[in-house]
Amino acid sequence: MRRKVSRVFTTIALAAAAVGMAAAPAFAGNVIDDWASIKTPPAPQLKAVTVDPKTTALLMLDFMNQNCGKRPACVASIPAMKKLLMEARAAKVAVVYSIIAKTTTADVIKDVAPAADEPHVQAGPDKFLNTDLAKILKDKGIQTVIVTGTASNGAVLFTASGAAMRGLKVIVPVDGMSAADPYADLSTAYTFATAPLVSAKSTLTKIDMIKF
Amino acid sequence: MKRGKWLLAFAFTAIIGAGTSQLHAASIVDEWASVKAPPPPPVKEVTLDPKTTALVMADFVNPICSHYPRCMASLPAAKKVLEAARAAKVLVVYTSIPKVPIAAVMPELAPQGDAPFVQAFTDKFLNTDLEKVLKDHGIKTVVMTGVSSNGAIIETSSEAALKGFKVVVALDATSAATTYAEQFVAWQLVNGPVISPNITLTTSDMLKF
Numbered sequence: 001m002r003r004k005v006s007r008v009f010t011t012i013a014l015a016a017a018a019v020g021m022a023a024a025p026a027f028a029g030n031v032i033d034d035w036a037s038i039k040t041p042p043a044p045q046l047k048a049v050t051v052d053p054k055t056t057a058l059l060m061l062d063f064m065n066q067n068c069g070k071r072p073a074c075v076a077s078i079p080a081m082k083k084l085l086m087e088a089r090a091a092k093v094a095v096v097y098s099i100i101a102k103t104t105t106a107d108v109i110k111d112v113a114p115a116a117d118e119p120h121v122q123a124g125p126d127k128f129l130n131t132d133l134a135k136i137l138k139d140k141g142i143q144t145v146i147v148t149g150t151a152s153n154g155a156v157l158f159t160a161s162g163a164a165m166r167g168l169k170v171i172v173p174v175d176g177m178s179a180a181d182p183y184a185d186l187s188t189a190y191t192f193a194t195a196p197l198v199s200a201k202s203t204l205t206k207i208d209m210i211k212f
Numbered sequence: 213m214k215r216g217k218w219l220l221a222f223a224f225t226a227i228i229g230a231g232t233s234q235l236h237a238a239s240i241v242d243e244w245a246s247v248k249a250p251p252p253p254p255v256k257e258v259t260l261d262p263k264t265t266a267l268v269m270a271d272f273v274n275p276i277c278s279h280y281p282r283c284m285a286s287l288p289a290a291k292k293v294l295e296a297a298r299a300a301k302v303l304v305v306y307t308s309i310p311k312v313p314i315a316a317v318m319p320e321l322a323p324q325g326d327a328p329f330v331q332a333f334t335d336k337f338l339n340t341d342l343e344k345v346l347k348d349h350g351i352k353t354v355v356m357t358g359v360s361s362n363g364a365i366i367e368t369s370s371e372a373a374l375k376g377f378k379v380v381v382a383l384d385a386t387s388a389a390t391t392y393a394e395q396f397v398a399w400q401l402v403n404g405p406v407i408s409p410n411i412t413l414t415t416s417d418m419l420k421f
């Protein structure tokens with residue numbers, strides 16, 4: 001009985017792993033009315049992380065010319081992403097790509113293009129939805145995913161949270177994700193640091209701080 | 213001495229150089245303080261067809277809602293939407309998280325009859341029959357209310373949008389631990405790639421069935 005209660009509270013703590021429980025005004029309006037007075041909280045702490053190559057996959061989301069190529073922040077992330085990709089391959093970490101409808105893996109930017117034996121899935125922003133991504137990861141015994149790509153507030157946000165909800169650990173390097181708008185990067189980084197459930201499963205880091 | 217100064221100058225130049233290169237590959241954490249919130253997104257008057265609309269009451273349970281002061285403050289708005297939905301015979305669906313039963317719904321918003329109920333973490337479609345319940349009822353639009361904005365609301369709204377439903381989010385009937393989380397979720401909902409064309413923001417006063 002006591003054990004059951006404690007399990008219930010663990011569940012609640014996970015789901016409600018709340019945003020540092022910062023004091024927030026309890027007003028009965030809507031956030032649009034308060035928009036201009038809302039302050040940006042301090043930046044989240046980035047943490048160094050060492051992953052087990054056998055149980056980790058690097059997800060390379062939507063690095064096609066059509067997506068990444070037209071977002072300057074994504075183009076700027078390519079040198080660092082190339083480094084991460086090379087290190088992951090050297091450590092024999094599984095690499096999985098995604099693309100969107102009406103594109104092919106031949107559209108992926110050359111410096112970070114997939115090797116012949118690296119699988120890919122094709123989907124909208126949630127790469128688990130109607131794809132075999134969950135099966136690909138499970139068949140490889142993956143327990144941790146490093147999520148990179150574009151857009152931060154699209155493929156990265158919804159695929160990483162989908163991974164967290166499927167019980168995987170999530171590592172997000174802030175310099176490996178990008179969007180058209182820096183506010184999208186900021187709000188996505190803050191989500192991994194503080195949102196219910198997702199933050200309990202996620203580590204926010206940067207490429208130089210990931211070791212295999 | 214002279215050599216010491218030269219070394220110092222060299223070190224200084226190296227630091228500047230490092231700073232410059234960091235500018236090029238700056239991450240959002242480096243730029244954090246300079247990123248300003250965009251203008252507020254549009255909030256619209258919405259009139260929905262009761263026959264093809266469902267109201268989702270997400271995680272208005274004790275001890276989730278009761279844990280967030282802003283959720284407790286949102287109860288009157290949520291109640292207003294709930295009563296309007298019931299008066300129009302709109303399908304009302306309740307959600308909770310695993311191991312917290314429907315009996316834990318806040319008394320003000322307690323379910324009537326055999327309201328559909330699903331239990332999941334933040335994406336209420338994942339491993340539940342929510343999609344089937346909605347499709348069996350011919351639902352094309354879901355109205356989202358509940359807690360938390362940066363959990364159940366964004367995850368369930370985005371999945372609904374990706375599954376082809378229209379989504380209407382009643383902002384004053386949703387809440388998070390902080391206004392900041394509510395703010396960026398409001399922005400993300402109507403700016404996110406692929407999902408945004410299917411999502412509309414409204415308030416309890418601007419929503420009619």
